[in-house]
Amino acid sequence: MISGVLLDLAGVVYDGDKAIAGAVDAVARLRAAGLPIRFVSNTTRSPRPAVLRRLAGFGLPVEEEELFTPAQAARQWLRQHGCSPHLLVHPDFKTEFDGMPEGGRRAVIVGDVGESLDYAKLNRAFRELTRGAELLALANNRSFKDADGILSLDAGAVVAAFEFASRAQAIVLGKPSPEFFLSALAGMGCPPDEAVMVGDDAESDVAGARSCGLGALLVRTGKYRAGDETRFDPPPSAVVADLAAAADWIIAHAKDG
Amino acid sequence: MISGVLLDLAGVVYDGDKAIAGAVDAVARLRAAGLPIRFVSNTTRSPRPAVLRRLAGFGLPVEEEELFTPAQAARQWLRQHGCSPHLLVHPDFKTEFDGMPEGGRRAVIVGDVGESLDYAKLNRAFRELTRGAELLALANNRSFKDADGILSLDAGAVVAAFEFASRAQAIVLGKPSPEFFLSALAGMGCPPDEAVMVGDDAESDVAGARSCGLGALLVRTGKYRAGDETRFDPPPSAVVADLAAAADWIIAHAKDG
Numbered sequence: 336m337i338s339g340v341l342l343d344l345a346g347v348v349y350d351g352d353k354a355i356a357g358a359v360d361a362v363a364r365l366r367a368a369g370l371p372i373r374f375v376s377n378t379t380r381s382p383r384p385a386v387l388r389r390l391a392g393f394g395l396p397v398e399e400e401e402l403f404t405p406a407q408a409a410r411q412w413l414r415q416h417g418c419s420p421h422l423l424v425h426p427d428f429k430t431e432f433d434g435m436p437e438g439g440r441r442a443v444i445v446g447d448v449g450e451s452l453d454y455a456k457l458n459r460a461f462r463e464l465t466r467g468a469e470l471l472a473l474a475n476n477r478s479f480k481d482a483d484g485i486l487s488l489d490a491g492a493v494v495a496a497f498e499f500a501s502r503a504q505a506i507v508l509g510k511p512s513p514e515f516f517l518s519a520l521a522g523m524g525c526p527p528d529e530a531v532m533v534g535d536d537a538e539s540d541v542a543g544a545r546s547c548g549l550g551a552l553l554v555r556t557g558k559y560r561a562g563d564e565t566r567f568d569p570p571p572s573a574v575v576a577d578l579a580a581a582a583d584w585i586i587a588h589a590k591d592g
Numbered sequence: 593m594i595s596g597v598l599l600d601l602a603g604v605v606y607d608g609d610k611a612i613a614g615a616v617d618a619v620a621r622l623r624a625a626g627l628p629i630r631f632v633s634n635t636t637r638s639p640r641p642a643v644l645r646r647l648a649g650f651g652l653p654v655e656e657e658e659l660f661t662p663a664q665a666a667r668q669w670l671r672q673h674g675c676s677p678h679l680l681v682h683p684d685f686k687t688e689f690d691g692m693p694e695g696g697r698r699a700v701i702v703g704d705v706g707e708s709l710d711y712a713k714l715n716r717a718f719r720e721l722t723r724g725a726e727l728l729a730l731a732n733n734r735s736f737k738d739a740d741g742i743l744s745l746d747a748g749a750v751v752a753a754f755e756f757a758s759r760a761q762a763i764v765l766g767k768p769s770p771e772f773f774l775s776a777l778a779g780m781g782c783p784p785d786e787a788v789m790v791g792d793d794a795e796s797d798v799a800g801a802r803s804c805g806l807g808a809l810l811v812r813t814g815k816y817r818a819g820d821e822t823r824f825d826p827p828p829s830a831v832v833a834d835l836a837a838a839a840d841w842i843i844a845h846a847k848d849g
Contacts, residue, residue: 450711
């Protein structure tokens with residue numbers, strides 16, 4: 336019986352600059368059914384206010400606490416472990432860590448830094464690691480499709496560099512990390528076996544969530560390609576056309592439904 | 593029976609800015625015994641002319657062809673494979689690749705770039721890899737003791753970043769890569785089982801050389817620490833006090849000795 340819902344954003348709620356047909360209504364129906372929702376996104380370039388503005392533009396007002404990103408997971412981790420952040424992130428993204436403690440034990444936070452990444456920044460972070468700082472990866476992607484349509488180096492490469500040089504093991508905070516899903520659920524007091532994740536990425540969203548005990552629905556929108564449902568293990572709980580169909584499925588399986 | 597000699601530089605021939613006692617004379621005795629020598633060093637910051645000037649300053653004139661560095665190994669590799677270099681190396685080090693072919697198949701050459709490393713340089717090299725360029729590592733060190741006495745990020749970290757992001761496997765050209773030792777020997781027409789390597793690094797110099805069929809003498813100078821001779825596999829052929837003692841051993845085991 337489901338008592339909490341996690342929704343991916345790109346490819347599930349919107350595609351490019353448009354909301355996916357039926358998605359805004361589907362979210363309204365989940366809310367009307369009394370189900371708490373977290374929107375979970377791996378973005379490490381757009382700070383939370385920009386994501387919220389984008390959703391509001393689709394006619395989908397989302398409360399700040401309903402949006403869960405790797406930066407949010409990092410803030411939770413820092414608080415729980417009493418660490419202050421050493422940021423190696425995009426300049427636009429630093430505001431995500433406003434108000435975090437300074438001094439004391441340190442954790443190096445690695446995101447997609449973008450064009451301003453240089454040796455001095457890399458080496459300052461590396462030296463923090465050699466002094467015993469933890470290594471936190473906001474995401475672990477190898478590459479991304481850049482503005483010119485060509486693949487560019489992503490945050491995962493910097494994480495790999497630090498893991499090799501410092502012999503540390505990074506804690507990956509974004510999807511498909513179990514901690515990411517579990518932190519999002521903890522924020523709404525929902526146990527994993529009463530939660531369902533809806534995503535278009537059969538590996539990161541679906542197999543990732545299923546691996547830590549959640550149910551997971553694979554939608555056939557966004558980056559979904561035929562056969563994705565059998566490509567990764569564990570497989571989805573169900574495959575549905577889109578978020579509208581996912582909402583039907585979830586409401587039929589809801590605790591109070 | 594020995595017919596060729598490989599000598600490490602730092603810690604064997606010199607230590608800091610001084611020649612090690614007896615080292616210059618030892619080299620002269622090896623030469624008088626008719627043994628061809630290659631000086632093998634992993635440096636990827638000092639170009640060859642600077643290394644040769646340094647040795648000459650110790651009263652040890654060395655012919656250009658007697659000095660074998662990862663850059664030399666890279667030039668050989670490029671010629672053998674008909675590739676042109678895409679350089680990600682220290683600006684002072686680019687002269688090492690003067691006269692190499694341009695265009696055609698590419699190989700990304702990674703060394704210790706130093707302070708001028710930035711995202712644009714990293715991403716240009718990464719894009720060459722995604723277009724099928726080979727990945728050549730001049731060295732694979734995790735870190736080095738910087739001018740301020742603190743460890744700094746070394747070339748191996750960049751190699752690890754590229755291996756992760758492009759799923760390529762780097763060809764490591766410096767010690768302890770078998771190709772490095774074998775290329776140095778090929779240049780003097782010496783088969784591995786007639787060659788001996790002399791080094792102060794029980795892992796990179798000694799176990800590395802022994803792994804590809806050379807004999808190897810561990811000297812108790814430079815970075816040698818008590819017990820190093822039993823720390824790595826395979827162990828040295830013999831442990832000697834210094835290069836002077838190594839020369840005695842080699843001349844006693846020489847083909848024409």
